[in-house]
Amino acid sequence: MKEMKVLLVDDEEEFVKSLSERMEMRDLKSDVSLSGEQALKTMDEDLPDVMVLDLKMPGMDGMEVLRRAKKAYPGVQIIMLTGHGSEKDEKEARRLGVFEYLQKPVEFEKLMRVVTNAYKKKFESSMSAVTFAEAGEFDTARKILEDEKKK
Numbered sequence: 001m002k003e004m005k006v007l008l009v010d011d012e013e014e015f016v017k018s019l020s021e022r023m024e025m026r027d028l029k030s031d032v033s034l035s036g037e038q039a040l041k042t043m044d045e046d047l048p049d050v051m052v053l054d055l056k057m058p059g060m061d062g063m064e065v066l067r068r069a070k071k072a073y074p075g076v077q078i079i080m081l082t083g084h085g086s087e088k089d090e091k092e093a094r095r096l097g098v099f100e101y102l103q104k105p106v107e108f109e110k111l112m113r114v115v116t117n118a119y120k121k122k123f124e125s126s127m128s129a130v131t132f133a134e135a136g137e138f139d140t141a142r143k144i145l146e147d148e149k150k151k
Helices: 013-024 036-045 062-072 087-095 108-134 138-150
Strands: 005-009 029-033 050-053 077-082 100-103
Touching (some): 005 013, 005 036, 013 108, 029 036
Parallel strands (some): 077 100
């Protein structure tokens, strides 16, 4: 598997930088964005495999980032990590295609498992489509990719 790229998005600078440092200690590359607008710009420049996204941020909130990111980059797996979410927020995030919805505080080990699982899902879906395309089964490959866009 190629090296995983993670984008961490949270307006709490100390929290997100600490999280990034802990990931780096595990040899996991992560970028940090402190706003929704910055996250979308970062995605345009260097597309991550997985995004860990805060819900409540000034300006563009996490739900709007989720909505726009899934429309522009449906293959990116997004994990919502929030300390202020509600059941209604979780339901909406799942409808929009979030991979997982987690409440802060979350154990770092649990977050790492979810990030790894999200990456595996992205990678396995992509590989499945490639395998079918290489075998000349273009309709099947196209169907897999279309199904991924809907998620």
